[in-house]
Amino acid sequence: MTPFTVGTRLPGAQGRTGVLSTPHGDIRTPAFIAVGTKATVKAVLPESMSDLGAQAVLANAYHLYLQPGPDIVENGGGLGSFMNWPGPTFTDSGGFQVLSLGAGFKKVLAMDVKGLQSDDVIAAGKTRLATVDDDGVTFKSHLDGSKHRFTPEISMQIQHQLGADVIFAFDECTTLMNTREYQERSVDRTQAWAVRCIDEHRRLTASRAGKPYQALFGVIQGAQYEDLRRQAVRDLLPLGFDGFGIGGALEKENLGTIVRWCCEEMPEAMPRHLLGISEPDDVFTAIENGADTFDCVSPSRVARNGAIYSPDGRYNLVTARYRRDFSPLAEGCDCYTCANYTRAYLHHLFKAKEMVSCTLATIHNERFIVKLVDDVRRSIEDGSFAEFRAEFLSRYYAAKRLGPQNEGPGRSSTNDGHLRY
Structure with a gap:
């Protein structure tokens, strides 16, 4: 288990400082984890990221699976060695990319919820590239249209090959357009997948003796429903995760409330990662309500547009x-x-x-x-x-x-x- 030590607590709130210890160094929290989706922060050398104070980087299992392939990253010494980054590394499970790209939404899932809600949501003018079932997701590559299959076991296998210090369980990421009934089924499915991720993670850890331990974080879904969010945490806690990621579509104005719901259900010594924020008001809100680490591509993406x-x-x-x-x-x-x-x-x-x-x-x-x-x-x-x-x-x-x-x-x-x- 990756140790997390709580430091100074924010009076009257869930926020705190701390230290997340990994095989490649400590992360002083709260901390922004820079996104290097394809084993690179676009346009910037890893040395420059270190110089500017970044403590860790996050890459994506979906993208590295498609190109260059997790076996190549593994043969290159793992994610950190492959990209010449000496510090801690994270990998997302690929679940968000599989499902958002598969539904044609690219990076945006918090679309207008005033329209008709549906169990099967697809972006206007797009064809479905991903199909979810209880066992996993079948999808077409956004690069060449080739067909692929992700299951919880496959996501764990990919992330073990990539070798990041912190990895995430495979989850189903819904949209705000999905019905309440679908959100309920999705939370149940994510919990069932979490059990399989834990089992496969333990098997792979035992079979890869001598490799640094990879901390596995469960992912909390439930959209904007308090009962689903809280129940998701309660169901995941007994499984033995090393920490939690708070994911899923939500409206900006509900960010702090949802983070707080989740953090109130977690043990204090459990590290909490919020997936995908970087706007300054969101940074303050997330930290105040309990997020220890968080990531987002926004700083680099908007920079490339001036x-x-x-x-x-x-x-x-x-x-x-x-x-x-x-x-x-x-x-x-x-x-x-x-x-x-x-x-x-x-x-x-x-x-x-x-x-x-x-x-x-x-x-x-x-x-x-x-x-x-x-x-x-x-x-x-x-x-x-x-x-x-x-x-x-x-x-x-x-x-x-x-x-x-x-x-x-x-x-x-x-x-x-x-x-x-």
Whole structure:
């Protein structure tokens, strides 16, 4: 079992600091886990991620299964060695990608719920690429249309080959468009799959003697239903997971409430990972309500489109106003990009479609979120969390409160869709 030590508790809330120990080093929590989906944070060297303070990275079993194949990663020494990352690593089970890509929703599952709910949800204009049954999921690759099958056992086998320090049980990820009845069946199915994941994980662990232990986290589903979320935790607890991931589609305004429901049902010494958030208000909300670690592709993805995080909100660097702006991307930022380059230069790189634009912007955005979470952790330790949250969010969202005309193109105070990416 991967040890987790609770540090400073946030008075009157589920939030806390702590240390998650792994075979490749300790993670001081709360911590943002940078997403390197295909064994790389897009456009950035692993060395740069280490320099900017990232403590761990997360890759995805679905994508690495399709390309290059888990056997190649295993032969390369496991995920960390393969990508030249010396620190802790996580892998998602692939369940979200199988089901979201299979239903045509890509990265977004929290679509409009005002319409007719259904047991069989598919994106408009798309054909179904994944079919779920009680044994697993049959799906077509989004790369070449080839047919594949994931079961709990196969997901465990893939993740053991990938060799990450923290791995996740295979779960069924639903949408907010699914009916209550389907959500109930899905929670039951995820629980049954969890039993099979535990059994296969133990078998593989015993058969791979000498390999570092991989912590297995169960995944809590139940959409926005309190009874389903709480019951999901209660059903998973006796199985012996090393920690839990909180997943599933939910509306942004219910994020904190749902995280709190789940964390209230867990033992204090159980590490809690929230799958897929990074917007600043969500960061504060998730941490306050008990999330120890969380991940999201958003900092790197929006960076590649020229959207830049700053203390005064997110802005679009590609707009003409930055053509002659020779200030750093964010005043006071200590990242490599801000220390050496200007907005005008990155504006030029984006307009000229130079690849290094994505690298420099991503370094800045990843550092911004990593530092924000580091600062949140320090504020919990020194008792200034509430003051720090109020000051930071008031400044970050000030322009949005003044109205759309005060927001630069590309600025947003909301997630880019569903919680998992």
